[in-house]
Amino acid sequence: MDTIVITTTDLRKVYRSRGREVSALDGVDLTVREGEVLGVVGRSGAGKSTLIRCVNLLERPTSGTVEVAGRDLTALAGRTDRAPAALRAARAGIGMVFQHFNLLSTRTAQENVELPLEILGRAGRRDRARRARELLDLVGLSDEQARAYPAQLSGGQKQRVGIARALAGDPKVLLSDEATSALDPETTRAVLGLLRDLNRQLGLTVLLITHEMDVVKAVCDSAALMKGGRIVESGTVAELLATPGSELAGELFPVGGVPSGPDRTVVDLTFHGDSASRPVISQLARTYNVDVSILGAAMETVDGRQVGRMRIELPGRFEDNVVQIGYLRELGLQVDIADVTGEADVTGSAAPRAPGAAAAPGLPGLAAAEAAK
Amino acid sequence: MTWSEMEPLLSQALGETLRMVAWSTVIAVAAGLPVGVLLVLTDRGGLLRNLPVNRALGVVVNVGRSLPFVILMIALLSFTRGIVGTTIGWQAAVVPLSVGAVPFFARLVETAVREVDDGLVEAVRAMGGSTWTVVRKVLLPESLASLLAGATTTVIALIGYSAMAGVVGGGGLGDLALRYGYQRFETGFMWVIVALLVVLVTLVQLAGDLAARSADRRRRGPAPRLRLLRPRTP
Numbered sequence: 230m231d232t233i234v235i236t237t238t239d240l241r242k243v244y245r246s247r248g249r250e251v252s253a254l255d256g257v258d259l260t261v262r263e264g265e266v267l268g269v270v271g272r273s274g275a276g277k278s279t280l281i282r283c284v285n286l287l288e289r290p291t292s293g294t295v296e297v298a299g300r301d302l303t304a305l306a307g308r309t310d311r312a313p314a315a316l317r318a319a320r321a322g323i324g325m326v327f328q329h330f331n332l333l334s335t336r337t338a339q340e341n342v343e344l345p346l347e348i349l350g351r352a353g354r355r356d357r358a359r360r361a362r363e364l365l366d367l368v369g370l371s372d373e374q375a376r377a378y379p380a381q382l383s384g385g386q387k388q389r390v391g392i393a394r395a396l397a398g399d400p401k402v403l404l405s406d407e408a409t410s411a412l413d414p415e416t417t418r419a420v421l422g423l424l425r426d427l428n429r430q431l432g433l434t435v436l437l438i439t440h441e442m443d444v445v446k447a448v449c450d451s452a453a454l455m456k457g458g459r460i461v462e463s464g465t466v467a468e469l470l471a472t473p474g475s476e477l478a479g480e481l482f483p484v485g486g487v488p489s490g491p492d493r494t495v496v497d498l499t500f501h502g503d504s505a506s507r508p509v510i511s512q513l514a515r516t517y518n519v520d521v522s523i524l525g526a527a528m529e530t531v532d533g534r535q536v537g538r539m540r541i542e543l544p545g546r547f548e549d550n551v552v553q554i555g556y557l558r559e560l561g562l563q564v565d566i567a568d569v570t571g572e573a574d575v576t577g578s579a580a581p582r583a584p585g586a587a588a589a590p591g592l593p594g595l596a597a598a599e600a601a602k
Numbered sequence: 603m604t605w606s607e608m609e610p611l612l613s614q615a616l617g618e619t620l621r622m623v624a625w626s627t628v629i630a631v632a633a634g635l636p637v638g639v640l641l642v643l644t645d646r647g648g649l650l651r652n653l654p655v656n657r658a659l660g661v662v663v664n665v666g667r668s669l670p671f672v673i674l675m676i677a678l679l680s681f682t683r684g685i686v687g688t689t690i691g692w693q694a695a696v697v698p699l700s701v702g703a704v705p706f707f708a709r710l711v712e713t714a715v716r717e718v719d720d721g722l723v724e725a726v727r728a729m730g731g732s733t734w735t736v737v738r739k740v741l742l743p744e745s746l747a748s749l750l751a752g753a754t755t756t757v758i759a760l761i762g763y764s765a766m767a768g769v770v771g772g773g774g775l776g777d778l779a780l781r782y783g784y785q786r787f788e789t790g791f792m793w794v795i796v797a798l799l800v801v802l803v804t805l806v807q808l809a810g811d812l813a814a815r816s817a818d819r820r821r822r823g824p825a826p827r828l829r830l831l832r833p834r835t836p
Contacts, residue, residue, distance in 0.1 A: 285728055311650070311733065321730030331725035334819045335743045344739060345729040378819045398729070 234402055234434045235261035235284060240293035242279050242458075253279040254290065255458035263401075266428050266435040268445040270477070271455035277438040280455070281404050284436065285323045286316060297323060298401055321349055324395030328407035330387040332379040338365060338390045339375040345397040364393040368423060385416035392423065396431075403427075405437035409444060421447045442480050446529065452477055470501035470536055473563060484540040486524025494543045494550045495524065499563035500535055509560055510541065517553050519543055540567060603782075603791050611778060612798065618692040619774035619802075622764045625696045627757050630703035634756075635749075637663065637704065638711020639737060649723070649733045666705030671763050674702050675770060695772030699763055703756055710752030714745040747818035754810025758803050765799075775799055 242254040253276045261267045271277050282288040284295055286302050294303045297319065305316040312320070332341045342361035351357055365375045368389040379387055388408060395403055405424065409417040425448045427433050439445065445452045445466075453463035454477045462469065462477045469478040478499065488495050498509070514521050521541050528537035543550045547566065557564045637659060643649050644656040669677070675698040682689050682697040722740050731739065742749070765776020775795055783792025 287724060287727055312727070314732075317730040317732060319730075320728060323728070325725070325728040327721060327725060329719075329721055331719070331721040333722060333740065333744060335746065335817070344726070347739070348726070348729050348731045348735055380819060394725075394729075404728075 232263040233260050234263045234265075234298055235259070235436060236294075236296040237280075237284065238294045238296075240280070240283055240295065241291045242276075242283060242288060243291045252458055254283065254293075257293070257455075257458070257460055259453060259460060259463070261402075261434055261436050262451075263434055264428070264432050265450045266425070266437065266448050267451045267453065268449035269436070269438045269453045269455055269460075270440065270442065270445055270480075271438075272440060275455040276458040277440075277455050278406065279458075281406050281436065281438050284404060285320050285325065286312070321345070321398045322400050322402070324398065324400035324403040326388070326391050326395050326403065326405045326408040328410050330379070330384075330391045330411075332387055332390055332394075334379055337376050337378055338370065338382065338386075338393075341379070341390055342394045342397055345394060349398055360397070361393070364396055365390070367396070367427075368393045383416075384412050385420060388412065388416075388420050389423065392420075392427070396427070401434060403433050403435045405435060407439055408437065410439065410441070417441075417444070418447065424448055446481055452481070467501050467536060470499050470538070471563065473565070478538070482527035482529075482536075482538040484525040484527055484538045486540045486542075488524075488542055489522070492544070492546055494545060494547050494554075495567040496541050496543060496550075496554065496557070497565040497567045498539045498541060498557060499565070500528065500537055500539070501563065507560065509557070509562065510539075512560075513553060513556060516556065519553060603788055608791060608794060611782075612775075612795070615773065615775045615778040615795075616798065616802075618768075618772070619761065619764050619776070622692045622695050622699060622767065622772060622774055623757060623760045626699035626703055626760055626764075627753070629696070629700035630707045630756055630760070631753060633700075633704045634707030635711055637708040639715055639741060641708065641712040642715045642741070643733070643737075649736060663705040663708050666701065667709065669702075671698070671702050671766055674698055675767060690771040692773050695764065695767035695774070699760055699767055702763060703760055706759060707752060707756045710755060711745075711749060714748030714752055715741050717748060718744045747814045750810060750814040750817055754807060754814070757806050757810070761799065761803060761806070 237257050237259045240254050240257040240259075241252070244251045244253055255276075257276075257280055259267075259269075259280070269277050269280060279288055283290045284297065284302075286295065286306050289306060290303065294301055296302065300319055302316065302319055305313065305319060307313050307316070332338075333344065336344065339358065339361045342364050343357045346357040346360060351360070362372070362375060370386060370389050370393070374382065374386060379390070382390065391408070403424075408424070409420050412420060421444060424435060424437075428435050428448070435448075437444070437449070449466070451463065451465045452469060453460045455461070462472070462475055464472065466481065469475045469481070472478065482499075484497060486495075500509075510521055510523070513519065521543060524540040524542050526537065526539040528535055528539065530536075543553060554564055554566075640650075641656065641659055641663070644652040644659070646653065646656075648656075666674075678698045678701060679689050682694050685697055686694045688694050718741050722744060723736050726736050726740050764772065764774050765779070768774040768777025769780060775798060779792050779795040782788040783795070
């Protein structure tokens with residue numbers, strides 16, 4: 230499972246328009262392992278879209294290399310803008326799914342799926358039709374829907390056609406460009422479930438870009454955060470949670486909640502490993518005879534283990550809780566003292582503040598300040 | 603004039619008009635389609651981006667479009683003689699009609715092809731499709747409805763131009779109307795010809811609309827049916 234399928238090395242893309250240069254990718258190193266679903270998240274303008282288009286060379290990177298399944302696509306691209314046959318053949322082995330589906334309106338669902346087969350030169354109209362039917366069946370569309378034109382299908386059905394079409398060339402790799410961003414939440418869940426199934430059934434490697442954390446949570450094994458054309462964080466969900474101060478972990482598992490009064494210590498716990506199956510909170514309460522309140526929690530069960538974050542409140546100032554916090558660390562949890570006094574302080578009274586905590590006002594749940602260890 | 607006097611004149615002139623328009627339409631489509639597609643492909647952001655070629659084509663098309671047809675026809679007299687061997691008759695009229703209609707149709711093709719969603723082009727490129735595949739499988743089929751509407755407009759414009767071509771020896775309905783209606787004061791006969799032209803243009807428009815509608819799959823529901831004389835719903 231540890232074969233690398235996609236590698237980008239120091240990928241840069243500079244757009245020039247009217248003498249101005251805009252850097253969309255600023256040295257991106259990304260690896261996607263075989264059979265993995267990797268989600269690249271970031272705001273619009275972060276360069277996600279450019280990145281995914283550079284992977285199949287729809288956009289030509291200014292510098293850097295892209296390797297897919299051991300082949301250096303940047304070397305195949307040649308000098309001119311036109312794609313040589315070798316690059317086109319390589320592209321045919323990479324499926325791509327689009328936000329706005331990009332189905333031909335003049336072809337039925339089935340004919341849309343036949344299109345890549347025509348381009349691949351699959352002989353025989355009947356063979357192509359049979360293969361298209363199989364693929365549409367795989368993505369859960371009926372024969373009747375196969376005969377419908379895109380305008381007669383719902384958004385979710387259109388995206389299923391788009392996925393079937395992307396699978397037509399038996400790709401090892403699927404690129405998903407905001408595939409669910411134009412869909413409602415329920416349809417999004419169904420389409421993501423389909424992607425997950427295909428990933429498992431066919432061993433498909435999926436690189437997806439999205440601006441929705443829920444998408445990453447629902448289907449991704451790993452995630453990478455893009456900002457200003459760079460990847461600033463990346464790793465498996467467990468690795469990200471284990472990273473102190475990880476922005477992605479914070480956004481994937483947002484915890485809120487403010488202390489109920491003065492002289493309270495608010496602690497953010499991150500569960501990312503073996504500790505997660507133990508009844509940590511009740512052990513803490515029993516051992517030290519303290520009242521623990523849970524202010525907020527975002528937990529998920531991944532492969533039978535609980536991962537996520539929890540915000541709890543302990544009575545007393547930080548100084549009174551040093552032992553308890555040490556105990557939690559011993560259990561293998563990551564413990565951060567949350568700096569949430571700012572918004573809790575409605576009365577203007579002096580609220581407890583963890584020593585050494587960096588003030589990060591205005592970023593609740595995101596920048597859990599790290600306590601001095 | 604009686605109908606038995608009018609009838610042979612009309613059928614001969616109608617035949618000439620139809621032949622002139624048909625041939626020049628065939629040539630305009632055959633030449634205008636690639637020119638229009640090239641105008642899109644060579645433009646900024648196109649698959650065959652080549653701005654010098656694009657600008658040059660644009661200038662040629664604009665010059666062709668801006669010349670009044672009468673002037674174009676006279677300017678092309680020696681060219682016509684070189685090709686057809688004469689400047690008289692409907693065959694000779696086909697030359698300036700085609701030269702006038704090619705840039706006209708090319709611009710309509712350009713507009714139609716530009717309207718095709720870039721995402722579709724991207725999808726086919728991502729499948730490994732070549733530029734030619736993009737043209738054949740995406741740009742032309744997806745713009746077919748607009749192309750048919752453009753061809754209809756071109757045919758109707760050619761019917762109008764053919765009247766002018768008739769004046770300098772091309773024959774056809776326009777020539778007949780001018781000779782009898784204007785020069786011999788047969789006003790009644792002229793109105794008959796005008797009515798015939800109206801019927802001709804209406805039939806062309808109806809056929810073109812029908813073809814364009816049945817090529818359009820962008821709307822929901824089954825293939826549309828012809829609705830006579832009712833305005834198009836957008």
